Every structure is written in structure tokens, then in C-alpha cells.
Amino acid sequence: MENTTAIKRLKNPNYMCVVYGVGKLLFAMMTCCELYYFSAFLTDSALLATALVASILSITSVVDFVLSFFIGVFLETIRLPWGKYRSWLLVAPPIVTVLYMLMFTRVSDNETVAAAVIIVAFILSHLIWSIGEASINSMSLVMTDDLDERARLSVWLGRGSMGNTLIFGLVATPIMSFINGLTDGKLGFAGLALVMGLLYLVGYWWLFFATRGCEETSKDRIAAKQPKQKSNLGPAIKSAFTNRHLLVTMFCIAATYCYMIGQSGSMFYYFTYSFGGTWITYMGIFVTLISCGRLVGSIFVPALLKLCKGNKQMVYIIGFFGVALFDLLPYLLNPAPTVAMVLILIGTLFGACPLAMWLGLYQDCAVYSEYKSGKDVKGFIMSLSVMPVKLGITVKSFIISAFLLGIGYSATAADTAAYPDSFRALFLLVPTVICVAAGVLHLLIYRLPETKVAEMQAAIDQRRANA
Known part of the structure; x- marks a missing residue:
């Protein structure tokens, strides 16, 4: 170094x-x-x-x-x-x-x-x-x-x-x-x-x-x-709960994992009942394509970041809105399974943005807390990044359980007429709502432009040099 x-x-x-x-x-x-x-x-x-x-x-x-x-x-x-x-x-x-x-x-x-x-x-x-x-x-x-x-x-x-x-x-x-x-x-x-x-x-x-x-x-x-x-535990706890930029970013991280893992957990039902027929046999291939889509999307994130003049928040929000758009379209149009899968896969390209940008935004929140508190609290702030991931997974479980209970789901049910639309909403509409909420809230609440973070980091460095 x-x-x-x-x-x-x-x-x-x-x-x-x-x-x-x-x-x-x-x-x-x-x-x-x-x-x-x-x-x-x-x-x-x-x-x-x-x-x-x-x-x-x-x-x-x-x-x-x-x-x-x-x-x-x-x-x-x-x-x-x-x-x-x-x-x-x-x-x-x-x-x-x-x-x-x-x-x-x-x-x-x-x-x-x-x-x-x-x-x-x-x-x-x-x-x-x-x-x-x-x-x-x-x-x-x-x-x-x-x-x-x-x-x-x-x-x-x-x-x-x-x-x-x-x-x-x-x-x-x-x-x-x-x-x-x-x-x-x-x-x-x-x-x-x-x-x-x-x-x-x-x-x-x-x-x-x-x-x-x-x-x-x-x-x-x-x-x-x-x-x-x-x-620095006391100042660290105080700095975390008074940092609105951190709190909204944590919410958005939870939203990211909630919609991603929620789609993984509901995919079986979507393919079985919403697509129907033998489409469930293609689910494994689709899972692989989703991983490839996110990986390919990550390759283009640096170019998008450059296009946005280094504005990480802009890339982050574009990702959420992109996922929402390409999940909403197959929900509203209810097209043939092949078309629906193509639209969803386009959305995964945008889904790479929140995954690629969250750490950078979170780091800026840690810089803000250290600057405001005057203490080295970044370790505590960064450690909190684990919590929203687990929160998102927990909320996902409640959402899926609520849907299953709400429609009275049974694998052996004779009457499954309500299943296709319900599972289409679970797989597509719920992630759309989650992503729109995350994008809008981050846009309205988060206010840490790169220039401000650079100034705070310089002040922290000067403070350390004078210590």
C-alpha cells in the first residue's frame, strides 16, 4: 500500500x-x-x-x-x-x-x-x-x-x-x-x-x-x-441512528435482498402455475441465465457510472427503476412465457447496479458518521451492513408465507384457478413495488454527493494528521 x-x-x-x-x-x-x-x-x-x-x-x-x-x-x-x-x-x-x-x-x-x-x-x-x-x-x-x-x-x-x-x-x-x-x-x-x-x-x-x-x-x-x-461504541451507536443517509441506504439494501431472494423463493410457483405446462423443466436454465444477466450487467456498471459522472446514487436508483420496469411489463402484459423471461432477464442487467453500488454508498455513509462524530466509527457502521441483508431475507419469508396463506395454497388442491394470477403478482408485482419504494426513498432522503464526501474525507485525514 x-x-x-x-x-x-x-x-x-x-x-x-x-x-x-x-x-x-x-x-x-x-x-x-x-x-x-x-x-x-x-x-x-x-x-x-x-x-x-x-x-x-x-x-x-x-x-x-x-x-x-x-x-x-x-x-x-x-x-x-x-x-x-x-x-x-x-x-x-x-x-x-x-x-x-x-x-x-x-x-x-x-x-x-x-x-x-x-x-x-x-x-x-x-x-x-x-x-x-x-x-x-x-x-x-x-x-x-x-x-x-x-x-x-x-x-x-x-x-x-x-x-x-x-x-x-x-x-x-x-x-x-x-x-x-x-x-x-x-x-x-x-x-x-x-x-x-x-x-x-x-x-x-x-x-x-x-x-x-x-x-x-x-x-x-x-x-x-x-x-x-x-x-468508540457509544459515539458509534449515536452516529448510526442519527445518520439519515445510512438509514435509507440500509432500507434499500434490505429491499434489494428481499426482492432478489423473494423471486428465487417464488420462482417454482411462478413457473408451475403462472406459466403452467412443462415450463417448470426450464426453471434451472432460467436460474443460470439470471446469474449470467447480473454478471453481464456488472460489466457495464463502470461505463454507466462514468456516464453519470461518478454519481453512485444515480446508478443505484437507475438499477432499482430498471428492475421495476422490466418486472412490471410482464405483469401487466402477461405475455407468452418466453417473452416474459426475456423481459425479466433484461431487468437483471439493471439489477446489477444496486448490487455493485451499495457498498460504495454505504462507505460514504460511514465517512459521514466519522466526520460528524469525530470518532473512528466506520467499523461499527460497516458492520451494520449485515443486518439489512438478514432483514430483507426475513421480510421475504413473511411475504411468501402471507401469499400462500392468503390464497389457501395446497399442492394437492383441485381448484387452482386463483393460483396463476396470485403467483404472477408475487413474482413480478411485489418486486416492482419494493424496487420503486427503494428508488424513490433513496432519491428523496440520501444527500451525500461525491464532492461533499471528498471534502469530509479530506477533513478526516487532516484531523488524523494533527492528532
């Missing part, structure tokens, strides 16, 4: 962007194990009773969401020797990998004992990986002070988030099949979790070693005879 008196910049921007994006990609691939296979493991491999499976899923989801409120507290109060954020890139992956493998392992013939181990492993692994995820989100703030470089890092982080399902879908089944062949069909899920956990470890450790020297360590403070750092 290069640190001048004027501004800290990346020494090798292209290389560091790739390392940063790969770290996020491999982490996101690991989380796909849970997204696609956790329920299947509980029912088809661990062979737990359905009621017990429901309890496990409910308990883990609720506890995981509640703990997300405290990630910032842990990150702010726990001091490790390699830097406040960088340390967790080293520490979190090996612990998470072991616990993650236990999540996909039935350790006892006793169902209660087996379920207890799975629940504990789930909660602890998610707690530690959430701290690590908050840290990797924060790393871009300590890697560079240049706003353009932070925007590039944000784009690459988004690409990592968008490319994970494409790669995971290609490698997951072969890995599980190979391990099942070695273990008589018993450890396929656990083996996949282990492999993905090790890849996650490689990605985070690569970033850890690539960012050597970019963050102050305990040795640096001892050498400089600096006093032990005091916790």
Missing part, C-alpha cells in the same frame, strides 16, 4: 480489486451450501422429523437475525493484533469452516442431540462469519481513501456476489457425488460444506496477506508508544 500525506491509494489497483472480488465470491459460494442444501440435508440426509426441521429452521433464522444487531458491538470491542478489521480475515475462516461442516453432519442417533449440535453450529458459524463479512466490507475503507478506488472495489465486491451461484451450480453436484461415492452416500453435504469452507478460507487469507500494512496493528501502536485504543 502507498500512504502519502495527501491521500492513501491502492498500490496496485487492478490486482487488489481482483483479490477483493475473489474473496467475496468464495465467501458467497460457501453460503450457497446453506441456501440450496440445508433444508434438503435436514430432511433427506439427517432424516430428522419434519416438525424438528421446522423448529431448527425457525430457531436459527430468528437467532441469526437478532445477533446481527450486535455484530458492530463485537467488532468494536474485540481487539485482535492484526488490525480491527483485517484480523477477522485471518481468524474467522478456519473457525467457520469447522462449524459449517458440523451444520451438515448428524453427530448422534438421538434426534434431539443431533438437532442441538446443528443449531449451535449454525448460530456460532453465522455469528463469526457475519463479523468476518462486516470486516471485508470495511476493508475497502482502510485500503484506500480515494473515492474512485472505493467505487471500483464496490463494483468488484458486487461481481463476487453475482457470480457465486453460476460457479456453485457447476461444481456443487460433482463435488457431492464424488464425496458420496467415497463415503457410501453419507457425507456428501458435509464434504461440500468443507470444500466450500476451505475455498472461503483461501479467499479471505489471500486478501489478508495482500493488504499487509494497510491497517494499524497492535505492534505498530506499541512501536509508536501509543496508548491502548478506547472503544
